[in-house]
Amino acid sequence: MSQGGVDLNTSLGYLLKEASSVLRTAMEEVLRPLGMNVTHYSCLELLAQRPGLSNSELARGAFVTRQTMNVLLQALERDGYVTRPTEAPVGKALPARLTPRGRRSLEKATAAVRSVEVRMLSGMTEAEQAAAFRSLRSMIDSLREDPEEPA
Template identity: 65%
Template sequence: MSQDGGVIDLEVSVGYLLKQASAALRIAMEDVLRPLGMTVTRYSCLELLAQRPGLSNSALARGAFVTRQSMNVLLQALQKEGLVTRPAQPSVGKVLPVQLTASGHAALREASEAVRAVEVRMLGGLSAGDQTRMLDALRSVVRSLGTPDEPPLADRNDEETSSTS
């Protein structure tokens, strides 16, 4: 996949194709989440909390690819709607661990089904082997582009939750 004379050929640019795939996935997810009163960021936050209860605002922001300020606004809204709870005071340090409520779990179940249908559609043209190779390749890309002094997101979240327990 050579790029001639410093000009990137978009037809063979892996980065450009990844960005196209990311945009197409986001649009498809927004389309199925909108009728449920959700956005991709809201869904991502709820999904992260279901899989890693007690995450902090900072860890949620990193996991949902938004700023801490944006995540704080979202968490306040989710708390007002009764989908998450946060203690008024931190038990240790400054971290206010967030938990899903029963209503939050119910909203997430419906959203997860919709998002899973998008993912099934996205992968429909790939064999099981191709899907495995794609996952391996994407994980390799993430590892290669990560900064050496910063662990991958999953490791950072695990460290944060274990240090706040």
């Protein structure tokens, strides 16, 4: 450990980042044969759950910049996975929707990603999995709370 630094062996933040990195790598490996990456998959999954999201909403949900999402949406639209109106119905946002081809592609990707999640959780009992979900949700909620407001 460096002088005044964090011991990475006991840093929960570091461990979470490592888990995230390993998970992303495993997801990329199963998505690559399907012609996708994690951002591509995330975009399709978000649109399946909430059709009509804008570029900005998709970018926030997939943890990428609006520019990155815009390039991806243009490619997905060109390849027939999503459709967007030529003119914005309201304001400037072009709501995106999955096409039947996009839905079929998402079904395969979801199965591949689920296999990674099953593998990731395979060493845990159902009770341990439930506790892990609760713990992670609690951490997320705690960090999203406004620190200026009383709890």
